[in-house]
Amino acid sequence: MAAAAALAFIIAGLPAQVATPAGAPKKDEPAVSAPHAILVEAESGSVLFERGADDLVFPASLAKLMTAEVVFNEVKQGRVKLTDEFWTSENAWRRGGAPSGGSTMFAVLHSRIPVEDLLRAVIIQSANDACIILAEGIAGNEAAFAEMMTKRARALGLTRSVFTNSNGLPDPQTKVTARELALLARHIIRTYPEFYQIYGEREFTWNKIRQQNRNPLLAMNIGADGLKTGYTKEAGYNLVGSAVQNGIRLIAVVTGLPSAKERAEEGRKLLEWGFRNFEARLLFAEGQTVGEAKLFGGARGTVALTSPDVVRIMVPKSGNEKLVARIVYTGPVPAPVRKGQPIGTLKIWRDGNLALEVPLQAADDVARGSMSQRAFDAAAEFVVGLFRAGAQRL
Secondary structure, eight states: OOEEEEEEEEGGGOOOOOOOOTTOOOTTOOOOOOSEEEEEETTTOOEEEEESTTSOBOOGGGGHHHHHHHHHHHHHTTSSOTTOEEEOOHHHHHHHSGGGOSSOOOOOTTOEEEHHHHHHHHHHSOOHHHHHHHHHHHHSSHHHHHHHHHHHHHHTTOOSOBOSSSSOOSOTTOBBOHHHHHHHHHHHHHHOHHHHGGGGOOEEEETTEEEEOOOGGGGSSSSEEEEEEEEETTTEEEEEEEEEETTEEEEEEEEEESSHHHHHHHHHHHHHHHHHHEEEEEEEOTTOEEEEEEEESBSSSEEEEEOSSOEEEEEETTOOSOEEEEEEEEESEESOBOTTOEEEEEEEEETTEEEEEEEEEESSOBOBOOHHHHHHHHHHHHHHHHHHHHHHHO
8 A cells, every 4th residue: 555655854964953842932933923924935935934824714805815816817717808897786885885884995886897997996995895796797696706716715725715705704604824825825926917016006096086005014115015904803903915125025924913003013023024034045956856756666666856946945044943854755656657747745844844845746757667676566565565554553
């Protein structure tokens, strides 16, 4: 029976870090109090800091990041055009417009609004009516659009987040995690640069009403250019923010804070801490051999593994933290193997926390071995299987 195989090695010859005793504060952590937070470097996906990042929380208007991504994807796939005009239904007007008392673009009842303007209203004004208008225009009704949101989330690797409406208004079933919000933000930044620039626009006027962008980071002179704030009584004050300094982009998520002021300060402190304390390190060049995977029934016993891209990770400038890496795959891998075939994952831990995951692929082709080679591998795997079974009974 195939088993998960792991090859452990130390990056750059650094020794494994001694675990921090339970309850002891870790050195060099940012001075933030948010109960749920994560800081990620956008290019590599390196995690610089996390706290409660996998806890399910209410997103409030941060759910609109998923709403926007669905629309971005529909435009990219050619199913929706920016010039398409969607109808302002009574449902959208009453539940998200002026009568609702929430954030709104003040869409006029029964008016038709271009998708491009609706997107700006969602992103800049956090308009609930614009979200519902988009949902109804694309999917027919908001419930169907929410199903599209969750399905799209799964396709992007958000395995736990669930969306039941387009705007994040309170619903006990709508939940996200800080880690998955960071993943979503990274995807938007990297996949839709033409749309991402909207997140940095300072204001938007509709129906002769000018509204300012609600993201407080944009005015802090820290290189911020996105993304989104959110608030409900159930969720607290939330923020997903991104900034660039010296060519490095960081993404910060903080949720569950008690005030808008603390939300802004926590986001700023987390980003500034990351820029101040970390730098990028090249681990493997594109195509460089990272390690090997064991083969079954192949002309060779192993196949070299590489990453399809450059592998970089953010490391502390102080050099205090240590990196430990493992190649994880299910093996032995049956031959034949083709060049570029996905094999496993390179996982890198920093100070005991998973900091980076990189997919690995076969570096070259390996044909099936001779009959005698395959028979030998089968006998060896049989012996290993007996050993595993005996160990499990002990």
